[in-house]
Amino acid sequence: MGRTKRKRCVVKPRNFYLSDDNEDSVLLNTWLAKNGLRRNKKLALAVFDDTGRGVITKKKIKCGEELITLPLNLTINVSTLLMDKAFCSIFLDNSVDCLREYKQGVSFQSLMSFYLAFLRVLSVNSKWHVYLESLPKDYTVPYFLPYETQCNIDTDILSIIIKQKDTIESSYKIFRDILKTSSKESSVHILKSFTLPLYEWAYFTVNTRCVYMDLSKVIDLKNIENTILNLICDNTKISLCPYLDMINHSPDARNETKLLVSRDIENLNIKDLNEDLFLDISFSIYTKNNFDPYSQVFICYGDSHNLKLITEYGFYLPDNELDCVSFNFDNIKSYFTTNSIKLSQEQANFISNHSLNKDLYIDNKGLSFNLYGLLMVVKYYYRKDMDVSRLIYSAAICSNDRNLNELIMPLVMNKLKEISDSINILRSTENRCVILDNCIALMCQYVCILEKFIKC
Numbered sequence: 001m002g003r004t005k006r007k008r009c010v011v012k013p014r015n016f017y018l019s020d021d022n023e024d025s026v027l028l029n030t031w032l033a034k035n036g037l038r039r040n041k042k043l044a045l046a047v048f049d050d051t052g053r054g055v056i057t058k059k060k061i062k063c064g065e066e067l068i069t070l071p072l073n074l075t076i077n078v079s080t081l082l083m084d085k086a087f088c089s090i091f092l093d094n095s096v097d098c099l100r101e102y103k104q105g106v107s108f109q110s111l112m113s114f115y116l117a118f119l120r121v122l123s124v125n126s127k128w129h130v131y132l133e134s135l136p137k138d139y140t141v142p143y144f145l146p147y148e149t150q151c152n153i154d155t156d157i158l159s160i161i162i163k164q165k166d167t168i169e170s171s172y173k174i175f176r177d178i179l180k181t182s183s184k185e186s187s188v189h190i191l192k193s194f195t196l197p198l199y200e201w202a203y204f205t206v207n208t209r210c211v212y213m214d215l216s217k218v219i220d221l222k223n224i225e226n227t228i229l230n231l232i233c234d235n236t237k238i239s240l241c242p243y244l245d246m247i248n249h250s251p252d253a254r255n256e257t258k259l260l261v262s263r264d265i266e267n268l269n270i271k272d273l274n275e276d277l278f279l280d281i282s283f284s285i286y287t288k289n290n291f292d293p294y295s296q297v298f299i300c301y302g303d304s305h306n307l308k309l310i311t312e313y314g315f316y317l318p319d320n321e322l323d324c325v326s327f328n329f330d331n332i333k334s335y336f337t338t339n340s341i342k343l344s345q346e347q348a349n350f351i352s353n354h355s356l357n358k359d360l361y362i363d364n365k366g367l368s369f370n371l372y373g374l375l376m377v378v379k380y381y382y383r384k385d386m387d388v389s390r391l392i393y394s395a396a397i398c399s400n401d402r403n404l405n406e407l408i409m410p411l412v413m414n415k416l417k418e419i420s421d422s423i424n425i426l427r428s429t430e431n432r433c434v435i436l437d438n439c440i441a442l443m444c445q446y447v448c449i450l451e452k453f454i455k456c
């Protein structure tokens with residue numbers, strides 16, 4: 001081509017393919033339209049190289065535009081469970097007084113997960129069948145890593161897995177026990193199909209896809225006598241929203257949700273709930289971003305470091321400024337003991353009274369406020385020329401005190417070595433998978449943070 005003023009057309013390779021025409025999407029979209037979903041016409045489902053399935057816009061979207069509106073009865077929320085007589089009767093028609101025996105015994109997330117598992121067993125006989133079929137079949141959270149691999153992953157990741165296992169296994173046992181004593185004939189069939197893998201799938205479906213929805217103004221959730229809400233120990237402010245839950249996360253996205261009540265519905269008694277009422281209530285999400293044509297539409301799931309994104313959602317974001325390496329107070333204490341640094345009772349009291357035994361970490365900016373404060377107490381508490389409590393809370397706080405950094409350096413170097421050694425072992429693991437790669441990526445991020453701290 002000769003020299004010409006014509007601009008060369010640079011064709012960017014597409015990093016996605018549209019999936020609205022595939023059979024599953026057609027089924028889902030038809031079902032959603034029939035059930036009253038209103039979505040911005042520019043949106044379509046797509047599969048992206050980097051984030052997997054998500055939502056794309058075919059035309060420019062401007063800040064303030066509505067993305068999706070769902071009538072309340074197209075979402076799975078607390079009222080869905082309460083209105084499902086067959087589900088509630090598992091607990092209420094039971095030889096055991098479940099509401100008392102298991103009072104506040106499970107979280108609402110666990111109850112929702114049991115409900116999803118229950119719906120899954122109903123299969124085509126459930127109103128939600130098409131939606132359930134559109135959900136991922138498995139999840140990429142470290143919970144599902146084989147035991148041998150878990151042994152070598154970072155302790156912070158591991159302790160979250162242990163907590164998840166504990167919650168899942170204890171609530172699974174409760175629901176199985178309830179099914180066993182249920183007087184309903186259909187519970188026998190549900191019990192047979194209610195396996196741990198099914199419950200784990202349901203648990204992580206809820207974990208990765210629920211959005212915050214507060215229905216406390218619409219429904220009276222305080223008067224819960226004789227309802228299954230006696231079983232829960234927390235609040236009910238989560239909900240599954242079809243299609244909205246196809247939107248992936250970006251930390252730069254900003255959005256807002258609104259509950260729109262079109263007639264006088266307020267503080268409904270649980271026993272008066274019915275599906276028709278909810279035709280007059282809808283849940284909308286608006287974006288506060290601009291999106292170019294044929295770009296992915298994102299929402300923000302909340303400010304999250306990679307430890308949370310990996311363990312709760314199953315993905316990793318590079319260059320996440322929120323990442324940090326945490327240090328356990330007991331480990332710091334035993335490190336001091338082995339290095340003959342003894343804390344007096346007075347120092348110990350000061351530390352616990354000022355909560356300097358929590359939130360101890362190093363991030364890209366250096367020591368966390370509390371770790372800095374803790375080290376100040378250890379190093380300067382008895383110095384006559386220093387007022388530690390004033391120093392900690394004064395504006396002149398300087399987290400780059402070399403003396404303080406030195407105090408903790410061997411512990412940091414030890415942690416760096418531990419993580420680096422584990423990375424080497426994990427890298428040589430035969431069965432590499434996305435989950436393991438995410439864990440390794442996070443551990444490498446930890447190495448970078450600690451190396452930066454050591455060099456400073």
Ligand SMILES: C[S@@+](CC[C@H](N)C(=O)[O-])C[C@H]1O[C@@H](n2cnc3c(N)ncnc32)[C@H](O)[C@@H]1O
Nearest residue numbers: 051052053208209245246247248249313314315
């Ligand atoms: C609410 S769903 C979003 C839709 C989901 N991608 C799907 O196929 O159904 C949340 C899940 O999407 C994936 N995800 C969300 N944001 C992501 C991102 N920025 N990068 C990679 N995966 C992401 C994760 O698997 C997460 O658990």
